[in-house]
Amino acid sequence: MIEIRTADTAKIGLVLELAGEFGLNVGIGSECCVHKLPSPQQVAEIASQVDDLVVVTPITPQKHYDRVLDFIRGLPRGVRLVVNDVGVLYSLHGGGELDGFSAVVAGRGIVHTSEACPWVDHLLRDESEEVKDAFLQTNLNYSRTLGFFRDLGVSALETDLELRTVEAALRTGMPVAAHAEFIAVSYARSCHTARFFGEVPPDCRDRCNAPMELDLVDMFDLSGSPPGFAQPSPEMLGIFPKLYLLGATIFMKRDVHDVQGMERVIVNGDMYDPAKLRDVVMAFVEDVG
Numbered sequence: 001m002i003e004i005r006t007a008d009t010a011k012i013g014l015v016l017e018l019a020g021e022f023g024l025n026v027g028i029g030s031e032c033c034v035h036k037l038p039s040p041q042q043v044a045e046i047a048s049q050v051d052d053l054v055v056v057t058p059i060t061p062q063k064h065y066d067r068v069l070d071f072i073r074g075l076p077r078g079v080r081l082v083v084n085d086v087g088v089l090y091s092l093h094g095g096g097e098l099d100g101f102s103a104v105v106a107g108r109g110i111v112h113t114s115e116a117c118p119w120v121d122h123l124l125r126d127e128s129e130e131v132k133d134a135f136l137q138t139n140l141n142y143s144r145t146l147g148f149f150r151d152l153g154v155s156a157l158e159t160d161l162e163l164r165t166v167e168a169a170l171r172t173g174m175p176v177a178a179h180a181e182f183i184a185v186s187y188a189r190s191c192h193t194a195r196f197f198g199e200v201p202p203d204c205r206d207r208c209n210a211p212m213e214l215d216l217v218d219m220f221d222l223s224g225s226p227p228g229f230a231q232p233s234p235e236m237l238g239i240f241p242k243l244y245l246l247g248a249t250i251f252m253k254r255d256v257h258d259v260q261g262m263e264r265v266i267v268n269g270d271m272y273d274p275a276k277l278r279d280v281v282m283a284f285v286e287d288v289g
Helices: 009-022 040-047 062-073 086-094 129-135 143-151 163-170 192-197 234-239 274-288
Strands: 002-006 025-029 054-057 080-083 103-106 156-160 176-179 182-187 212-214 219-221 228-230 243-246 249-253 264-268
Touching: 002 009, 002 054, 002 274, 009 025, 009 040, 009 274, 025 040, 054 062, 062 086, 080 086, 156 163, 163 176, 176 182, 192 243, 264 274
Parallel strands: 002 025, 002 264, 025 054, 054 080, 080 103, 103 156, 156 176, 176 264
Antiparallel strands: 182 249, 212 243, 219 228, 243 249
16 A cells, blocks of 8 residues: 655665565656656666556656657556656557556646645635635546546546545545655746756756755745845744755645555655655554554
8 A cells, every 4th residue: 555656766776675575566757857767677677576566757848748758658568657747648648558557647747736735724714614625626526627537548646645635536536646744835847956056957867866945035025115035924934834845846744644545655765864764664554554
């Protein structure tokens, strides 16, 4: 029921070791960076060592579109394919190229939810329960949207391990895999990590093998003349969670361990110190029971 996932090829040995020790599923690849995809040779080698390997493919800029399509076409059949780009999914389905995968999964790049907003409860604090429930659905809870993705071959979905998000996702009737602890708040088209280090992808690909903590400073302030920047108020700091940056994705942390009804729990090994990853995995194994 637990999957350990990495986009860092240097961690694959550790991931395989932990998977063997605890009986975990293994996932490789990236949700949002084409440059973090493993090579076809690496995929084939890992697939020969584990059952039901998960391969994650990213939200894809147009200039890398053909590259990602070719990557997926070259995958060994029998792997579980996670797609985060609707265009990629549409092209593969149109070409009849999704047959043979153990499952085709809509990833978090496709399945969106409003609960990932850091201040969602403050936005909804004065709303009725009916409005809150409607607001906190996933975008696949609309029957026509769900039918559209089913017709494209999607047989399962991924979302964040947030109680209301998982509850809404389970209403679709599809198997649900949930990402534990680190919730995807936003994806960037222009990579924050590359920009911070002043590097051009793919030269920065090793910069995002571990997360960076973000501090809330220099908020844009329209009240000045002229408008400028100001430091956040104590009230804002009180509702603003700690955020983490990994590559082009910003995460926040949630302490949710209720896994009832889910097909699997996904642990992103890249969000943790490798020296502590075994203890992290053991804690999740104990939670799942």
